[in-house]
Amino acid sequence: xxxxxxxxxxxxxxxxxxxxxxxxxxxxxxxxxxxxxxxxxxxxxxxxxxxxxxxxxxxxxxxxxxxxxxxxxxxxxxxxxxxxxxxxxxxxxxxxxxxxxxxxxxxxxxxxxxxxxxxxxxxxxxxxxxxxxxxxxxxxxxxxxxxxxxxxxxxxxxxxxxxxxxxxxxxxxxxxxxxxxxxxxxxxxxxxxxxxxxxxxxxxxxxxxxxxxxxxxxxxxxxxxxxxxxxxxxxxxxxxxxxxxxxxxxxxxxxxxxxxxxxxxxxxxxxxxxxxxxxxxxxxxxxxxxxxxxxxxxxxxxxxxxxxxxxxxxxxxxxxxxx
Amino acid sequence: xxxxxxxxxxxxxxxxxxxxxxxxxxxxxxxxxxxxxxxxxxxxxxxxxxxxxxxxxxxxxxxxxxxxxxxxxxxxxxxxxxxxxxxxxxxxxxxxxxxxxxxxxxxxxxxxxxxxxxxxxxxxxxxxxxxxxxxxxxxxxxxxxxxxxxxxxxxxxxxxxxxxxxxxxxxxxxxxxxxxxxxxxxxxxxxxxxxxxxxxxxxxxxxxxxxxxxxxxxxxxxxxxxxxxxxxxxxxxxxxxxxxxxxxxxxxxxxxxxxxxxxxxxxxxxxxxxxxxxxxxxxxxxxxxxxxxxxxxxxxxxxxxxxxxxxxxxxxxxxxxxxxxxxxxxxxxxxxxxxxxxxxxxxxxxxxxxxxxxxxxxxxxxxxxxxxxxxxxxxxxxxxxxxxxxxxxxxxxxxxxxxxxxxxxxxx
Numbered sequence: 142x143x144x145x146x147x148x149x150x151x152x153x154x155x156x157x158x159x160x161x162x163x164x165x166x167x168x169x170x171x172x173x174x175x176x177x178x179x180x181x182x183x184x185x186x187x188x189x190x191x192x193x194x195x196x197x198x199x200x201x202x203x204x205x206x207x208x209x210x211x212x213x214x215x216x217x218x219x220x221x222x223x224x225x226x227x228x229x230x231x232x233x234x235x236x237x238x239x240x241x242x243x244x245x246x247x248x249x250x251x252x253x254x255x256x257x258x259x260x261x262x263x264x265x266x267x268x269x270x271x272x273x274x275x276x277x278x279x280x281x282x283x284x285x286x287x288x289x290x291x292x293x294x295x296x297x298x299x300x301x302x303x304x305x306x307x308x309x310x311x312x313x314x315x316x317x318x319x320x321x322x323x324x325x326x327x328x329x330x331x332x333x334x335x336x337x338x339x340x341x342x343x344x345x346x347x348x349x350x351x352x353x354x355x356x357x358x359x360x361x362x363x364x365x366x367x368x369x370x371x372x373x374x375x376x377x378x379x380x381x382x383x384x385x386x387x388x389x390x391x392x393x394x395x396x397x398x399x400x401x402x403x404x405x406x407x408x409x410x411x412x413x414x415x416x417x418x419x420x421x422x423x424x425x426x427x428x429x430x431x432x433x434x435x436x437x438x439x440x441x442x443x444x445x446x447x448x449x450x451x452x453x454x455x456x457x458x459x460x461x462x463x464x
Numbered sequence: 465x466x467x468x469x470x471x472x473x474x475x476x477x478x479x480x481x482x483x484x485x486x487x488x489x490x491x492x493x494x495x496x497x498x499x500x501x502x503x504x505x506x507x508x509x510x511x512x513x514x515x516x517x518x519x520x521x522x523x524x525x526x527x528x529x530x531x532x533x534x535x536x537x538x539x540x541x542x543x544x545x546x547x548x549x550x551x552x553x554x555x556x557x558x559x560x561x562x563x564x565x566x567x568x569x570x571x572x573x574x575x576x577x578x579x580x581x582x583x584x585x586x587x588x589x590x591x592x593x594x595x596x597x598x599x600x601x602x603x604x605x606x607x608x609x610x611x612x613x614x615x616x617x618x619x620x621x622x623x624x625x626x627x628x629x630x631x632x633x634x635x636x637x638x639x640x641x642x643x644x645x646x647x648x649x650x651x652x653x654x655x656x657x658x659x660x661x662x663x664x665x666x667x668x669x670x671x672x673x674x675x676x677x678x679x680x681x682x683x684x685x686x687x688x689x690x691x692x693x694x695x696x697x698x699x700x701x702x703x704x705x706x707x708x709x710x711x712x713x714x715x716x717x718x719x720x721x722x723x724x725x726x727x728x729x730x731x732x733x734x735x736x737x738x739x740x741x742x743x744x745x746x747x748x749x750x751x752x753x754x755x756x757x758x759x760x761x762x763x764x765x766x767x768x769x770x771x772x773x774x775x776x777x778x779x780x781x782x783x784x785x786x787x788x789x790x791x792x793x794x795x796x797x798x799x800x801x802x803x804x805x806x807x808x809x810x811x812x813x814x815x816x817x818x819x820x821x822x823x824x825x826x827x828x829x830x831x832x833x834x835x836x837x838x839x840x841x842x843x844x845x846x847x848x849x850x851x852x853x854x855x856x857x858x859x860x861x862x863x864x865x866x867x868x869x870x871x872x873x874x875x876x
Contacts, residue, residue: 193597
């Protein structure tokens with residue numbers, strides 16, 4: 142089992158991996174960064190991988206973590222992260238490794254595998270010993286008629302071993318304990334950085350493409366301290382939580398819109414009813430267009446608003462009235 | 465009263481309502497499962513959650529414990545026992561994955577064997593096997609001999625190759641984790657798009673094989689009905705043996721017959737309401753065929769039986785819900801699969817089953833939501849034919865007539 146340390150802050154800015162130029166999705170592989178983001182920056186992402194310890198279920202998922210483009214963009218704009226084209230990076234890095242570097246990676250992997258094998262072997266022996274101890278205390282308390290067994294625990298030990306456990310490995314713990322030399326296990330590393338050295342920070346950050354109105358709403362809600370997940374489960378853009386979803390129910394189903402966008406009344410009723418039905422508020426929000434800002438200089442104003450992370454966003458919450 | 469009735473329909477039945485994968489789960493339960501068994505019966509019920517922060521130490525401690533449990537669960541390495549290690553080789557020059565010595569249960573349902581006894585894997589299969597800790601994938605190259613691909617390297621290299629998008633992969637793994645056998649459908653290569661399309665002639669030939677007696681019966685009883693006059697009453701005077709004959713005369717509005725292929729041109733013009741059409745909507749095809757785990761004991765991947773489900777993948781962020789034209793095109797591409805024999809009269813069951821059906825997997829940033837689309841064929845269910853036979857035949861009608869919209873604002 143890995144040591145359960147609280148997540149420490151990664152070196153900033155940290156890399157977020159865009160799979161390749163073809164696949165514009167943002168993934169994180171480093172569990173420490175993921176836990177840290179969750180704890181200190183309210184950034185959740187979605188776990189999309191299979192947990193190797195219990196692979197045949199869909200309830201608890203594992204690494205990697207997929208970040209929404211909105212989340213990635215927010216992190217990049219805040220200067221916490223930068224994006225890296227993962228496929229290009231790998232191709233480049235693997236080609237440029239010297240034989241020595243590769244040799245040291247190989248040696249590290251071998252050492253880790255060896256360590257794991259030893260640890261597992263130790264655990265196995267520990268369990269065997271525990272089981273034996275239990276067995277012995279049971280047998281001594283229930284059947285005291287065992288007259289042939291002497292007071293020497295060592296002999297009794299081996300006797301019960303050979304009769305009850307017919308495997309040769311259980312003999313090892315009592316006799317050849319210090320010289321365990323099992324075959325090394327192999328480990329699939331989760332991340333490539335490390336062992337490879339971290340990709341360099343680009344001079345000009347690449348901003349992920351987002352829908353401007355939904356990004357503004359996202360940044361606004363995130364700035365208010367909410368936790369945000371994709372909203373497809375409730376048919377909205379984002380589900381908004383007042384705290385970590387591990388502990389809290391979501392409060393709002395958020396939908397973004399342009400300020401002057403016509404919203405069908407039926408959507409409003411539908412959203413409001415659905416939200417009320419699942420005890421949440423249906424929240425609609427967008428960037429307010431002030432007088433005189435629209436029309437000409439609109440582009441610049443738009444950009445400024447985006448930069449400032451959801452400034453000028455107004456939100457409304459709709460609930461089913463039940464008159 | 466009507467209110468309660470409606471709400472019970474709107475709200476899904478219990479089993480779907482408590483779908484555990486619908487909510488982020490408390491990882492503290494995970495250790496409980498992994499210590500006992502992996503059997504589904506021991507999976508936890510929905511965890512207790514709070515409405516909001518109330519600033520107590522107890523609450524923050526619980527949250528801390530959950531976060532720690534999650535952190536620990538995600539830190540478990542993918543380790544391979546040297547005794548039964550399955551090693552795959554990835555060739556970066558042509559992005560292929562091969563297992564030299566395939567063994568284990570997965571060989572039955574995944575990959576493609578070749579003459580040398582090797583197993584060639586599709587990128588999604590390879591990535592899934594790495595992710596679940598089954599396979600150890602290594603570089604096939606001189607310098608990197610014996611070095612495994614990290615999970616990250618595998619994602620970077622395998623996604624995007626051979627048509628694999630992250631959305632498709634997300635659906636693939638979600639199905640695999642549930643235990644389905646999954647194989648590729650026609651969506652991957654444009655040349656396969658019309659592979660499963662059933663030709664019109666073939667359909668018509670095996671659509672209605674009437675027996676001699678049926679035909680005789682039909683000539684006896686159906687023909688005497690006079691054709692309605694263009695201006696006259698709907699049911700002209702004459703001899704009627706039952707009400708059905710009259711009802712048949714009353715059905716004036718043509719309905720879609722799912723056993724016949726649709727007329728694309730008329731569909732397009734009616735869908736566009738006279739606006740110039742642009743058939744530029746990309747065509748959708750089934751991405752995966754899935755078989756239920758119970759049917760897999762004698763599964764042969766070279767000659768698989770007809771799949772239990774056909775699944776199309778849609779990206780919620782980039783595509784809208786398919787338009788009628790796309791849906792029709794998609795439904796036409798799957799085999800004709802009418803409601804089972806013996807279900808006659810059970811209108812709900814038949815309409816739900818449909819005459820052709822596909823499953824749409826809508827993916828929003830790693831979260832998958834499945835919906836089943838069927839060609840319902842309401843017009844095929846002659847509800848009036850059941851009137852005389854059974855009580856309650858009326859239930860076949862479409863719900864929600866006029867005048868129900870008002871006065872039920874009783875939602876809480």
